[in-house]
Amino acid sequence: MDASYRRSGAGGGSAPRSVEEIFKDFRARRSAILRALTHDVEEFYAQCDPDKENLCLYGYSNEAWEVALPAEEVPTELPEPALGINFARDGMNRRDWLALVAVHSDSWLISVAFYYAARLNRNDRYDPAPIAPVPLGLVLVSLLFVPC
Amino acid sequence: MDASYRRSGAGGGSAPRSVEEIFKDFRARRSAILRALTHDVEEFYAQCDPDKENLCLYGYSNEAWEVALPAEEVPTELPEPALGINFARDGMNRRDWLALVAVHSDSWLISVAFYYAARLNRNDRYDPAPIAPVPLGLVLVSLLFVPC
Numbered sequence: 001m002d003a004s005y006r007r008s009g010a011g012g013g014s015a016p017r018s019v020e021e022i023f024k025d026f027r028a029r030r031s032a033i034l035r036a037l038t039h040d041v042e043e044f045y046a047q048c049d050p051d052k053e054n055l056c057l058y059g060y061s062n063e064a065w066e067v068a069l070p071a072e073e074v075p076t077e078l079p080e081p082a083l084g085i086n087f088a089r090d091g092m093n094r095r096d097w098l099a100l101v102a103v104h105s106d107s108w109l110i111s112v113a114f115y116y117a118a119r120l121n122r123n124d125r126y127d128p129a130p131i132a133p134v135p136l137g138l139v140l141v142s143l144l145f146v147p148c
Numbered sequence: 149m150d151a152s153y154r155r156s157g158a159g160g161g162s163a164p165r166s167v168e169e170i171f172k173d174f175r176a177r178r179s180a181i182l183r184a185l186t187h188d189v190e191e192f193y194a195q196c197d198p199d200k201e202n203l204c205l206y207g208y209s210n211e212a213w214e215v216a217l218p219a220e221e222v223p224t225e226l227p228e229p230a231l232g233i234n235f236a237r238d239g240m241n242r243r244d245w246l247a248l249v250a251v252h253s254d255s256w257l258i259s260v261a262f263y264y265a266a267r268l269n270r271n272d273r274y275d276p277a278p279i280a281p282v283p284l285g286l287v288l289v290s291l292l293f294v295p296c
Contacts, residue, residue: 054222074202074232075248079255084222100223103266107227111259118251 016061016116018124025061026113032059033105037098040065045094048086055086057105079115081108164209164264166272173209174261180207181253185246188213193242196234203234205253227263229256 016022036044036057047067048055058066058081070076070083082104089097117125164170184192184205195215196203206214206229218224218231230252237245265273 075230075236075252076232079230079252079259080228082223082227088223103263104223104227106266107259107263110262111227111255114258115251115255118254 015119017119019117019120022113022116025116026109028061028063029059029112030109032063032065033057033102033109035063036065036067037102037105041098045089048089050086050090052086054084056081056083057085057101059105059109079108079111081105163267165267167265167268170261170264173264174257176209176211177207177260178257180211180213181205181250181257183211184213184215185250185253189246193237196237198234198238200234202232204229204231205233205249207253207257227256227259229253 016025036059044057044065044067048057053069055067056070058068060066067086070080082101085101085104088100092100164173184207192205192213192215196205201217203215204218206216208214215234218228230249233249233252236248240248
């Protein structure tokens with residue numbers, strides 16, 4: 001999976017360009033992370049080998065997850081997830097380690113959504129549906145409380 | 149400025165533990181970043197020397213900013229800002245480069261706030277003041293639209 005895949009939106013296409021597209025991207029990436037930390041947890045755990053180099057957990061917009069080295073080119077085109085999660089694996093209780101990865105991953109998902117949102121203009125930032133315009137941040141974050 | 153300073157809340161104390169403390173931390177870090185990118189921009193620009201190693205822009209809870217190497221220990225105790233901002237400086241228009249740093253910094257500020265917020269429990273996440281309980285995310289993000 002090359003770097004362009006990490007940068008892009010669903011299916012390797014362009015980056016999300018509306019509040020709705022950003023939320024879809026967020027939801028897909030979140031779904032990938034959730035699977036890595038629940039259904040696929042044995043595979044995820046095994047991939048986070050502390051003897052390997054600095055590893056990160058990526059969730060992509062096609063709902064796939066990957067444990068991989070960080071992007072080589074810096075500054076990166078998107079915010080990066082927490083680096084070196086594998087180094088903490090064997091020094092902690094398994095449950096605590098998974099919680100640590102989950103918290104860092106949640107924080108990363110939010111940072112990616114807000115990074116994409118920075119390119120929206122004044123009109124893009126308002127959802128046309130409600131009677132009163134709603135700032136993007138409220139739309140994005142309120143959606144966090146809706147079951148995905 | 150040692151690593152414990154980066155991790156901690158205002159004045160090197162403990163991490164913020166309520167919605168209000170998290171917002172204060174966010175506001176102070178944001179104020180630091182804003183100053184680096186406006187009033188102190190010449191100094192900031194000069195410090196981001198492309199011949200140095202990977203540098204990051206940190207904003208701290210005492211409203212100080214710093215251009216520094218990333219934390220050595222990984223995984224870090226807090227989400228890290230964009231790495232290697234100095235490498236992009238001379239290959240871009242100055243205004244575009246500052247905009248790139250600003251977008252990455254905004255995204256980082258949000259990720260730090262949400263990272264701190266993950267340790268709040270169900271009660272902590274609701275602001276007791278309003279008549280109807282307001283989820284933490286809405287409080288934090290709505291405050292982004294209030295002039296700091």
